[in-house]
Amino acid sequence: MCLGIPGRVVEIVDGYGGQLALVDVSGAERKVNIGLLEEDPVRPGDWVIIHMGLAVERTDEAGAREALAGLRLLSRGEP
DSSP states (O other): OOOOEEEEEEEEOSSGGGOEEEEEETTEEEEEEOGGGTTSOOOTTOEEEEETTEEEEEEOHHHHHHHHHHHHHHHHTOO
């Protein structure tokens, strides 16, 4: 099982072959590699699931909320 953190793309960073984005993760901006999603490129405003600095899948706002709720449950140690 892989844990992923949801984030919203703020901007694509210049250079890096279009494979780096600035992503808002719970109010903090992080640089995330988006190269795994190059077949369906992400744009500012899109939601992604991040694992170890890599955007591993696209999602929507509802999916992001669901992923965040799951992470909150895990942090409390609830099944």
